[in-house]
Every structure is written in C-alpha cells, then in structure tokens.
Amino acid sequence: MSQPSSLDPLFDSALSRSLDEHDRNLWRAIREQAIGGKRFRPRLLLSVYRALGGTDELSAGFVADAVELFHTTFVIHDDVIDGDQLRRGKPNVTGTFSARAIAAGAPQAQAHRYGETAGILAGDLALAGAMRNIAMCGAKPDVMSRLLDLVDLVLHRSAAGELADVRVSFTGADLSDVLDIAAWKTSAYSFELPMQAAAILAEADEHVISDLGQAGRDVGIAFQLLDDLDGVFASPDQTGKDPLSDLREGKFTALMVFARSTSQWDDLSPYVGRADLTLAEAGRARTLLTESGARDSVLALAGDYRRSALASAARLPGDASDVVTAAIDQILGTQASAHGVAS
Structure with a gap:
C-alpha cells in the first residue's frame, strides 16, 4: 500500500x-x-514546487x-x-x-x-x-485556470502522440516525425506537466515556466531515444521487456530512421518486423545497427538533447536549477551511463 x-x-x-x-x-x-x-x-x-518557494x-x-x-x-x-x-x-x-x-x-x-x-x-x-x-x-481561480489550460494542452498532445505512434507503423516516418512523437507522447505528461504545474502553483515568473517546459521537452526526447535503444540492445534484466519485441514489431524509432539511410539497410531490413525473429537473427540485426552507425547517431542525438535540457535547467533560479539538474541526471543517469552519453 x-x-x-x-x-x-x-x-x-x-x-x-x-x-x-x-x-x-x-x-x-x-x-x-x-x-x-x-x-x-x-x-x-x-x-520543483518547493525549490521555487511553494x-x-x-x-x-x-x-x-x-x-x-x-x-x-x-x-x-x-x-x-x-x-x-x-x-x-x-x-x-x-x-x-x-x-x-x-x-x-x-x-x-x-x-x-x-x-x-x-x-x-x-x-x-x-x-x-x-x-x-x-x-x-x-488553488486560486487564476492559478486554477492556468493549471487547466496546461492539462488541456498536455492531453491534446498526448493523444496526438499516441495516434501518430500507431500511424507511423504503416505510413513510415522521418526523424522530425519521430522526435515530435517523443515530445508529444513522452515529454508532455511525464516531464513538462509536473514541472510546469509546479511553477504555476508556485506562481513563478513566465520565463521560469518556459525554461521548465523546454527542459522537460528535451529530457523527455532524450529519455525516449535512449529507451528505444534499450528496447533493442538492453537485456531483459535491465528493461523487464522481451529483447526481441521491438525488432519483431518493426517499431518505427529514430534508430530505424537512421538505419534506413545507410548502406546496411538492405541487409538489415529482412530482420525488422519479423514476428518469428530468432535470438541469433536479432544478434545479427544489432550488429548491423551498430556497424551502420545508426546506434551512434541516436546516442549523439540523445546527448544533444540532454545537454539542451541541462542548459535550460541552468537558467532557472537558485534551488530550482539544482533540483532540475539533479532530476535530469537521475532520469537519464542509468541509461546515459550504460550507453556512454556524455553531459
């Protein structure tokens, strides 16, 4: 309980x-x-609420x-x-x-x-x-109104992200689409909502609310990029997931977007979206994803978003900066260390 x-x-x-x-x-x-x-x-x-003086x-x-x-x-x-x-x-x-x-x-x-x-x-x-x-x-009426506006926005974005995530499984997607889905489906409610709601409740300045939103968006995208890598490369002990499920599903992630633009895609594509994919074939797919540079491209992109999130956190006042920086390190810490993503 x-x-x-x-x-x-x-x-x-x-x-x-x-x-x-x-x-x-x-x-x-x-x-x-x-x-x-x-x-x-x-x-x-x-x-975050306490750090902002709430x-x-x-x-x-x-x-x-x-x-x-x-x-x-x-x-x-x-x-x-x-x-x-x-x-x-x-x-x-x-x-x-x-x-x-x-x-x-x-x-x-x-x-x-x-x-x-x-x-x-x-x-x-x-x-x-x-x-x-x-x-x-x-909360006071004006604070309540702002909270409801934020929730309304987050619900709209989350629904759009969920719908798009299913749609790209049959339409395909480019990198911009994949990053938008991560921002809508992951960043919006998991990171932007709690931090911006805290700032609204604490009646923080507009620039603080904006910087928290940007930090939340960027950390959410970095989290999703690394999570998608874990879905292919991590062990079941690390993720609690079937290590073959993402490959068998042919999940349309940034990893696959990068892979499709490489010369190894012709060799890799027969292993993606195969419901009967074996462990040995999944191992070969991972090797090709690494050799093609797709894995390193996703790692580099995750690192860029992580650094951007930290830069937004650094602009926050006093204790809030420390709290959000520590939260980013905690949220991405295990994933980032496992994949060698630098700050």
Whole structure:
C-alpha cells in the first residue's frame, strides 16, 4: 500500500459507492495500477514546487496525485492500444479482466474484448479522478485556470502522440516525425506537466515556466531515444521487456530512421518486423545497427538533447536549477551511463 495521500479518499469513496462486485474489482484494479509505480512524476512536481518557494503542501499534493492519475490513465490506455496484458510482469487491467472472463467460461475472443472494455473504462475513470483532484486542490481561480489550460494542452498532445505512434507503423516516418512523437507522447505528461504545474502553483515568473517546459521537452526526447535503444540492445534484466519485441514489431524509432539511410539497410531490413525473429537473427540485426552507425547517431542525438535540457535547467533560479539538474541526471543517469552519453 502506498503512503497516505489524496488518492486514498478518492479510491475509498469510489469503492464505498460501487454498484456490484465487478465495479469494485474495476476500482481495485485502477488503485493497484495507480499505486504500483515509482511515483517519480509526483515527486518531481513537489521537489520543483518547493525549490521555487511553494509552501502550500496540501494543494501541491492534490495536483501531484492528479499527475500520477494522468500517468495511470495513459498506461492503462496504452496497454489496450498495444494489446498488452501484462504490466511490470503482472496482469494489467486488460489481462486481469480477460482472465476473469475466461474463468467465468467466456471464449477467448469474448474474454479479450471484456478485458479491453475494462481497460478503456478504467483509463476513463482515472482521467476523471485526475481532473477531480485538480478541481479540489484549492488553488486560486487564476492559478486554477492556468493549471487547466496546461492539462488541456498536455492531453491534446498526448493523444496526438499516441495516434501518430500507431500511424507511423504503416505510413513510415522521418526523424522530425519521430522526435515530435517523443515530445508529444513522452515529454508532455511525464516531464513538462509536473514541472510546469509546479511553477504555476508556485506562481513563478513566465520565463521560469518556459525554461521548465523546454527542459522537460528535451529530457523527455532524450529519455525516449535512449529507451528505444534499450528496447533493442538492453537485456531483459535491465528493461523487464522481451529483447526481441521491438525488432519483431518493426517499431518505427529514430534508430530505424537512421538505419534506413545507410548502406546496411538492405541487409538489415529482412530482420525488422519479423514476428518469428530468432535470438541469433536479432544478434545479427544489432550488429548491423551498430556497424551502420545508426546506434551512434541516436546516442549523439540523445546527448544533444540532454545537454539542451541541462542548459535550460541552468537558467532557472537558485534551488530550482539544482533540483532540475539533479532530476535530469537521475532520469537519464542509468541509461546515459550504460550507453556512454556524455553531459
């Protein structure tokens, strides 16, 4: 169980008003999803808020928990979109309700549909809960208006990024498209939202809000670039993912964009998007991605975005600069060290 927070009354209230055991199970699944992560987004918001001189911990706590509920929303819906039934090695909302349906005697297709239905509804309820938390944070009307504008922008960008991420799997993409998707799908809600919300709550100057947005955008892109490299080159122990999944899916990442422009692409392309790709063939694909220079190109680009994020952090006032710089190092630290990305 997580430490007490404003999420506990929300879930307790929802469970007390549940209509039947299935409704209760849905809310329990949402709660499990919401409390199972590292909560780095709420922690980021609170640390930046304090560094900027914010003192209303209760108000900031409500918004921090809302940010975690937004994350819960996107994770649940992303699993539905990707057809995944596991999260952190355990059944996610879709997988849990699919298994319940099978146990009740439903055929596989019907059980899967029930699981996806639960996932869609759970994500919707988490989103409504996030908005409720913001509405209850007690901020002044002008601050509340700015928070809602920020959330509206982030939701629009996240939806556009998710749609584009699926679309480029059949249309293809250039590097600009891939970076836009990273900014919309990863940077917007994971980094820009918590840091800019903290600044709005602390009533910071406009240039501070802008610099935090730029730092968040750049660190998010760097994170996604390195994450895509990990999806191909890292071991399952490091990522918790199937090391063949990205290659088998033919996921359209910056790594593949760079690879397609090299002379090794003709040799590499038969291994990309092959559902039956073997470990040996994946090893050959990794060798070609390295020999082609595609891997080094992605590393260099991630390094550029990391340095840009740090430059934006350096422009922030006092403690905020130190907090955001430390956060960037923490967010990218393990990935950057593993890949040799320099500051």
